Amino acid sequence: MALNQLAMGFATALTPNHLIACFSGVLLGTLIGVLPGLGPVTTIALLLPFTFSLTPTGAIIMLAGIYYGAQYGGSITAVLVNLPGEASSTVTCLDGHAMARQGRAGLALAVAAIGSFAGGTIGTLVLAVLALPLASFASRVEAADYTALMASGLVASIVIAQGSIVKALVMTAMGFALGMIGVDVATGQPRFTMGIPELIDGVSFMPVAIGMFGLSEIIATLASPGERHMAGTRLDRVWPRPGETTRAAASTFRGTVLGSLLGILPGGGPVLASFASYALEKKVATGSPAIGAGAIEGVAGPESANNAAAQTSFVPLLTLGLPSGPVGALLLGALILHGVQPGPTVIAKEPALFWGLVASMWIGNLMLLLLNLPLVGWWARLALVPYRFLYPTTVALACTGIYALNHSTFDLWLTALFGVAGYLLRSRGFEPAPLLLALVLSPPLRDNFNRALIFSDGDFTTFVTHPLSATLLAVAAAALLATTLPGVKRGRMRLAQEER
Amino acid sequence: MSATPAVRPGLAICGSVIAFALLIERLGFPAAVMLTVLLASAGSRQMNGRQSLLLAVFVAAAMTAVFVGLLDQPLSLVPR
Numbered sequence: 001m002a003l004n005q006l007a008m009g010f011a012t013a014l015t016p017n018h019l020i021a022c023f024s025g026v027l028l029g030t031l032i033g034v035l036p037g038l039g040p041v042t043t044i045a046l047l048l049p050f051t052f053s054l055t056p057t058g059a060i061i062m063l064a065g066i067y068y069g070a071q072y073g074g075s076i077t078a079v080l081v082n083l084p085g086e087a088s089s090t091v092t093c094l095d096g097h098a099m100a101r102q103g104r105a106g107l108a109l110a111v112a113a114i115g116s117f118a119g120g121t122i123g124t125l126v127l128a129v130l131a132l133p134l135a136s137f138a139s140r141v142e143a144a145d146y147t148a149l150m151a152s153g154l155v156a157s158i159v160i161a162q163g164s165i166v167k168a169l170v171m172t173a174m175g176f177a178l179g180m181i182g183v184d185v186a187t188g189q190p191r192f193t194m195g196i197p198e199l200i201d202g203v204s205f206m207p208v209a210i211g212m213f214g215l216s217e218i219i220a221t222l223a224s225p226g227e228r229h230m231a232g233t234r235l236d237r238v239w240p241r242p243g244e245t246t247r248a249a250a251s252t253f254r255g256t257v258l259g260s261l262l263g264i265l266p267g268g269g270p271v272l273a274s275f276a277s278y279a280l281e282k283k284v285a286t287g288s289p290a291i292g293a294g295a296i297e298g299v300a301g302p303e304s305a306n307n308a309a310a311q312t313s314f315v316p317l318l319t320l321g322l323p324s325g326p327v328g329a330l331l332l333g334a335l336i337l338h339g340v341q342p343g344p345t346v347i348a349k350e351p352a353l354f355w356g357l358v359a360s361m362w363i364g365n366l367m368l369l370l371l372n373l374p375l376v377g378w379w380a381r382l383a384l385v386p387y388r389f390l391y392p393t394t395v396a397l398a399c400t401g402i403y404a405l406n407h408s409t410f411d412l413w414l415t416a417l418f419g420v421a422g423y424l425l426r427s428r429g430f431e432p433a434p435l436l437l438a439l440v441l442s443p444p445l446r447d448n449f450n451r452a453l454i455f456s457d458g459d460f461t462t463f464v465t466h467p468l469s470a471t472l473l474a475v476a477a478a479a480l481l482a483t484t485l486p487g488v489k490r491g492r493m494r495l496a497q498e499e500r
Numbered sequence: 501m502s503a504t505p506a507v508r509p510g511l512a513i514c515g516s517v518i519a520f521a522l523l524i525e526r527l528g529f530p531a532a533v534m535l536t537v538l539l540a541s542a543g544s545r546q547m548n549g550r551q552s553l554l555l556a557v558f559v560a561a562a563m564t565a566v567f568v569g570l571l572d573q574p575l576s577l578v579p580r
Contacts, residue, residue, distance in 0.1 A: 053572070215513055222509035222543050388547050392540035393559050395513060396533045399520040400563060404573050412521035416514040423510060 006128050009355025013363055018061050021054060022360045025062035026367045029069020034077060034379045035390055040070035041326045042214045045206065046394070048334055049401040056338040057353045061360040063334055067327060068120070068364050071270075071310065072372060075112045075303060076379050079105055088270035088306040091278040095291065095298025102294050109376050111248050111296055112303040113369050119256045119304030120365035123311025126260045128358055130312075131347060135319040139344035144452035144462045148469035150445045152476035153322045156265065158434055159479045168434045171425070175438025178203050179446070186450065198410040205333040207411045208439060210398050211418025212432035213326065218391045219423040244296050251281055251297040255305035263309030264316065269324030273309035274302035311361060318342050318354065321444055326433045329440040343444075512543030529568065529575040533560040 012018065032043040047066050051059035071088070078089040079096035092112065099108040141149070158168040181192045182202030193199040258280060259273040278291075278301065285297035292298065316322040321342040323329040335342050340350060347354045372379070402411050422432050456462035464470045516539035523532040537556040541547045547555075567573045 050567075050573075215517065219506055219509045219513050219543075222513075223506035386546075388541070388544045389551075389555055391544070392516075392537040392552075392555060395516050395540040396520075396536045396559055396563060399517055399524075399536055400529075400533070400567060400575075403520070403524055404567070404575075407574075409521040409525065412517055412524075416517040416521075419517065420510060420514055423506065427506070 005132075005351065005355045006359065008351065009357075009359035012057065012352045012356030013061065013360035018058055018356065018360060019363070021058045021062040022065045022364050023367055025065020026069040026364050026371060029066035029071075030073045030076075030368070030372065030379065031069075031382070033070030033073020034382050035073075035385065035394075039074050040067055041209070041330060042217070042394075043070035043073070044327065044330045044334075045209045045214060046397050046401050048206065048330070048337075049404045051334070052337075052405070056335075056340055056350075057356050059338055060331075060335065060340070060353065060357050061364075063331060064357060064361050065364040065367075067310070067331070068116075068307070068361070068368055071307070072113065072116060072368055073379070075116075076109060076376075079108045079112070079299075080380055088274045088310075089303075091274050091302045092299060094278070095293075095295050098289075098292070098294035099296070099299065104294065105380070106376060107244070107296070108299050110373060111300045113372050113376075115248070115252045115255065115300045115304035116307040117365050117369045118252050119259055119306070119308035120311055121362060122256045123260050123263065123308040124358060124362045124365075126264075126308075126312050127315055127361075128355075130264065130315050131319055131354070131358075134315060135344045135347045138320050141344075141468065142452070142466065143448045143455060144466045145468040145472070147445060147448040147452055148463060148466075148472040148476075149320065150322060150441055150448070152472040153316070153324075154434075154437060154441065155476040155480055157324060157437060159483055163431055164429060165480070165483050167430045171430050171432070171434040172438040175435035176442050176445075178208065178435070179439050179442025185447070198408065203414065203439070204406070204408075204411055205337075205440065206402055206405055207414035208418050209326075209330060209333070209436060210402060211415040212422035212436065214394065214398050215415065215419030216422030216426055216432070218394065219419065220426060221387065222391070223427075247285070247287055248296050248300040251277075251285065251301035252304045254280060254284065255301035255303070256308045259305030259308030260312050262305075263312030263324070265324070269313045269328065270306040270309045271325060274306040277301040277305035307365070314357075314361075318346055318357075319344060323437060323440060326436050329433075329437050332440050508545075509543035512540055516540035516543075524575075526579060528578045530560045530564045530577060531579065533563055 013022065028047060029040075029043055032046065033040060044063060044066055048063070051062050054062060074089045075092050075096070078092040079100050082093050082097040096108045096112065099105060154172060158165060158172065179202070181199055183190050183193075183200050190200060255273075255277040258277050259270075262273040262276060263269055265272075278298065281295075281297045281301040282291045285291055285295055285301075287295065287297070289295050310327075313324045313328060316324065317328050317332060319342075321332065323332045332342060340346065340353065398415070399412060402415050403409070405411065426432065452462055453460070462469075463473060516536045519539050520532050520536045523535060527535075534556040537559050538552055541552040541555060564577070568575055568577065
């Protein structure tokens with residue numbers, strides 16, 4: 001029964017070492033996430049190397065803490081500086097920053113924290129209930145189906161993301177191409193290593209992640225003129241008035257339900273959840289001020305939705321090894337670096353790790369609430385640090401992080417290379433997220449693809465004769481085709497515009 | 501170089517990472533961090549020499565304290 005196991009998880013998460021790991025993760029995550037221009041992806045990428053001195057369980061708990069902390073830190077900058085830490089807090093900017101301009105920043109941040117906690121709590125419960133059935137289902141799935149599952153997950157994340165489908169497909173192909181580099185497991189033949197001994201183990205994941213997300217973003221920010229300015233720095237009152245409480249509670253509830261559902265979908269996750277919740281609130285909330293002009297619903301809904309989805313997106317991540325976005329890809333990469341291969345067997349093989357993580361997510365959310373409500377004023381002051389002092393520090397941190405991983409200067413060269421490549425691609429509308437996702441998924445996808453073909457004696461029809469695989473591939477193909485329909489195209493453009 | 505605004509930051513950021521790669525095993529951690537920060541801060545027009553130098557010293561000291569002192573990372577402190 002899931003509840004017994006959840007109890008075991010709490011026993012694991014509540015040991016002093018794991019509590020410290022969780023607390024320091026949440027604190028560090030918020031600390032770095034609140035710095036302008038540093039979102040959850042960059043924060044996790046920067047701090048990942050420093051979790052290697054911990055046990056795998058401790059490290060994953062700390063990383064989950066960093067994730068929530070960074071996400072909340074991103075909401076703080078969204079509200080105060082109008083600078084979203086990552087895509088999922090983009091919509092928080094709209095009403096959150098409007099509230100800040102009206103001098104209600106404290107209230108916006110409190111509602112975001114409480115909404116995140118509520119969403120996270122429900123999301124954790126959903127994760128605990130769904131993980132076991134899904135894992136036992138996944139363990140019966142054959143190689144062909146698994147291949148189709150990963151392929152359709154990738155397609156889903158491309159279709160849902162904003163921007164050009166063709167460009168996202170190009171980035172996915174590039175990610176797979178990078179993933180091909182290294183020694184072939186079955187034959188021992190080096191592939192595309194160009195005679196460079198450092199490439200025998202393949203292109204390491206961290207230089208790509210830090211170069212493409214961290215460095216290229218810094219270059220892009222420096223190249224765009226003008227610095228961002230703070231809104232009202234006075235935080236005023238933090239607690240909502242009775243009328244506001246009802247309104248915020250209703251949208252928190254709506255956001256949580258929506259987010260929990262959307263988070264489970266492969267390719268869904270926090271970004272989709274926050275946008276969908278904002279669209280829903282726009283239809284449902286009728287109070288004054290209106291949505292977009294500083295309505296409390298516009299903060300409470302998306303913030304609880306994205307946190308609920310962040311929790312439930314661990315369901316496909318841990319049971320199927322399917323990340324739903326760049327953050328999931330990073331966490332998956334981190335788990336693999338720690339010697340844990342997420343998949344159907346992870347719950348059975350590492351029950352303490354799995355349930356400990358589930359429990360510590362909830363504890364982390366609670367810590368976030370206790371830590372951030374009293375400290376909101378401090379975090380706000382930190383968000384005031386000018387960018388020109390921050391980014392050289394970030395570069396130094398990134399270098400140290402990469403070097404600390406393997407003591408490899410080759411990885412540093414790669415980081416610089418991917419920094420430039422990432423900037424050039426990004427400035428032409430090629431977003432780095434699909435590339436990173438494809439790079440992380442390429443080893444399991446390749447292995448399952450090969451295995452499926454070995455079972456079928458090299459017969460490619462195996463992917464359409466397995467019912468599950470055929471269905472998944474058909475759905476993926478239909479989703480891709482649907483994006484060419486005029487109505488869907490317009491909807492995607494509208495989403496992309498709202499992002500501004 | 502004002503035609504392409506990304507040239508200066510691009511060169512500074514990548515240069516600073518490459519500098520770190522070249523220096524970390526020769527000059528030790530604090531010096532490598534200082535030079536990395538100095539080079540990186542050349543990417544912004546709003547930084548002057550004095551500010552860059554102060555930032556570099558501060559970051560090198562803080563990071564050495566955290567990573568070598570607190571986290572016990574095996575990084576050498578002095579040139580080899």
